Amino acid sequence: MAFAQRSITAGTSPGSDPIKVMVVDDAVVIRGLLTRWLGEDKSLKVVSSHRNGKLAVEDIEKSNPDVVVLDIEMPEMDGMTALPLMLAKKRDLVVIMASTLTRRNAEISLKALSLGAADYVPKPESTSEVTTSIDFRRELIEKVKALGARALRMRGPARTMRAETSAGRTAQPVRPISARPATDTRATFRGAAQPAGAAAGAVKYQTRPYSSARPRILAIGSSTGGPQALQEVMREVGTAMNDVPVVITQHMPPTFTAILAEHMGKAALRPSKEGEDGEVLKPGNIYVAPGGKHMIVEKDGGVAKIRLTDGPPVNFCKPAVDPLFDSVAKVFGSASLGVILTGMGHDGAEGVKTIAAGGGSVITQDEATSVVWGMPGAAAQTGVCSEILPLKEIGPKISRVLKGNTR
Incomplete structure (x- = not known):
């Protein structure tokens, strides 16, 4: 794995609202595993999980997640089809794409960033590798927490004061770079x-x-x-x-x-x-x-x-x-x-x-x-x-x- 953070404790500070997460993956074992990993962290709360993009899009307004971990390859509606539909329903939604390390999926993941996804997490090739990969687990949780904490700051000054980045500083709302206002505030x-x-x-x-x-x-x-x-x-x-x-x-x-x-x-x-x-x-x-x-x-x-x-x-x-x-x-x-x-x-x-x-x-x-x-x-x-x-x-x-x- 090319990137792994030192710990999986960064994110919201004690007493702050948990980051609400939706997991979308067609593999029942992977979906259950990610749900369990994320749910074990007290700063995170898994509000729903789905086997395809269609069900996830339909549930966005009800579950109201801060972060969606979205698989790319799924039946009925894949991740790339679901991505813009999710963002249309919730503009400040943080979507983290999850894909295996193939060239095709790498190209799709990078394309997803240009369409509004906040980041991606490369998954190991097999289910057995996913279950045993400490780096994958660490990277997934770090990114959900770091990007999710920033999403919470969009919701008002009270949360802005409570939520902190791992560096101990407040930050601006997460939006795709292409969507940021081009104002000069330096x-x-x-x-x-x-x-x-x-x-x-x-x-x-x-x-x-x-x-x-x-x-x-x-x-x-x-x-x-x-x-x-x-x-x-x-x-x-x-x-x-x-x-x-x-x-x-x-x-x-x-x-x-x-x-x-x-x-x-x-x-x-x-x-x-x-x-x-x-x-x-x-x-x-x-x-x-x-x-x-x-x-x-x-x-x-x-x-x-x-x-x-x-x-x-x-x-x-x-x-x-x-x-x-x-x-x-x-x-x-x-x-x-x-x-x-x-x-x-x-x-x-x-x-x-x-x-x-x-x-x-x-x-x-x-x-x-x-x-x-x-x-x-x-x-x-x-x-x-x-x-x-x-x-x-x-x-x-x-x-x-x-x-x-x-x-």
């Missing part, structure tokens, strides 16, 4: 930055100036909500990356990362692929860390090359952002430009400090436009980022910085 002041949408008196984060060196590499880290955010950033950067290679670590399993690389290429209209061990980095090319491997950059014979390693997970992730950022800082120093986008956890926080210590620059996504402000929030809290920006501003800003303009 505020900057005297060497510090305030996340978009932050209220008066909210925490202010220290920032540092951009490097005076023109970047020779762009390194990006992301997780939950990352595929859509990456696509928007790559679309905006486009030909501005002609003179630099782009290396990306997105928390994803094998197969998914290969398809993600294809999507990045289409968005940027640039060559894009999974990184290969020993491959020389070429300007204008995009390299995505393959699922299940850490991707780093090394200098060999005067040229920068990709190295894939099979070491243990870092920050409970594989691939992880920190090893990539650490290696980029070592090879490119002050000519490094790092970006942290939406995601759960804190992967990348140490890496941005390494980039900053080497004289490089870091941009992180703001809270209002992040699906989950875990990774970017942790990066912002280091105080070494150059800017904290709404998603729609990150691509244009990267383009300017790559051209030597940091204004």
Whole structure:
């Protein structure tokens, strides 16, 4: 599994309303197992379970779930057909797609994100593997809790005060990135930055100036909500990356990362692929860390090359952002430009400090436009980022910085 959080205790705080969950899966054993796992967590409440999308859609208004765990392949009505019907009935519904690790299902899962699903959870291939997979169980519960807690915050200030993210901060409502308002609510002041949408008196984060060196590499880290955010950033950067290679670590399993690389290429209209061990980095090319491997950059014979390693997970992730950022800082120093986008956890926080210590620059996504402000929030809290920006501003800003303009 490419992504696993440290614990399964994050989510709503004691005394807050439980997150209501609907489970939709045609396999009775899997449906029962997921229902039991979720029901064992006191911050969650399984309000209904169904064997196909049709029954689930009909029950949305009655059960009124906050989160739906939705299987893709089901008889009578599959998950992709049910998804828009569910969202039409409840606009703030969080839908997490569940699918096995096939190329077809990976493509469908990524398409579901563009249609309004909040995230996906890759299921092991067989029922026996599902029942014994600790990583799958952990990831499922973490995502239901993190995304569900954010859904509760949409329901009024009382819940907003009670519900907390695993980072201990309130966050904005969960909506698909494509559906977010394109308003500029960023505020900057005297060497510090305030996340978009932050209220008066909210925490202010220290920032540092951009490097005076023109970047020779762009390194990006992301997780939950990352595929859509990456696509928007790559679309905006486009030909501005002609003179630099782009290396990306997105928390994803094998197969998914290969398809993600294809999507990045289409968005940027640039060559894009999974990184290969020993491959020389070429300007204008995009390299995505393959699922299940850490991707780093090394200098060999005067040229920068990709190295894939099979070491243990870092920050409970594989691939992880920190090893990539650490290696980029070592090879490119002050000519490094790092970006942290939406995601759960804190992967990348140490890496941005390494980039900053080497004289490089870091941009992180703001809270209002992040699906989950875990990774970017942790990066912002280091105080070494150059800017904290709404998603729609990150691509244009990267383009300017790559051209030597940091204004």
